[in-house]
Amino acid sequence: LDLSKFFDHLWVTIVWDDPVNLMNYVTYVFIKLFGFSKEKAHELMMQVHNEGKAVVASGTREEMERAVQSLHEHGLWATLQREDHGRV
Numbered sequence: 219l220d221l222s223k224f225f226d227h228l229w230v231t232i233v234w235d236d237p238v239n240l241m242n243y244v245t246y247v248f249i250k251l252f253g254f255s256k257e258k259a260h261e262l263m264m265q266v267h268n269e270g271k272a273v274v275a276s277g278t279r280e281e282m283e284r285a286v287q288s289l290h291e292h293g294l295w296a297t298l299q300r301e302d303h304g305r306v
Contacts, residue, residue: 227300229282231275234295235266247292248274251285276301 233244241263248259252275265272274296275285282298289296 227279228276229279229298230273230301231282231285231289232271232297232299233262233266233274233289234297235270236295239293241267244294247289247294251288251292 244263244266245256245259248254248262249256252259254262262272262274275282277285279298279300286296286298
């Protein structure tokens with residue numbers, strides 16, 4: 219019996235590295251949109267810079283669609299993806 223259809227899957231918002239936005243600006247956007255501490259926002263920004271991407275939020279699909287839209291409105295490259303048993 220596949221119970222997954224009865225549960226809302228967890229979705230994640232991924233921010234991708236880009237050649238346009240300054241690191242300080244990305245940190246600022248993370249603080250503004252997600253309420254991260256300066257340290258957490260800096261850590262995620264460095265992950266984006268060094269690894270090419272970072273998961274910055276998780277929740278329902280609708281929540282992550284709103285997060286991606288907000289990131290786009292701030293000029294960041296972001297996508298949403300369904301989390302697959304803890305793997306993105």
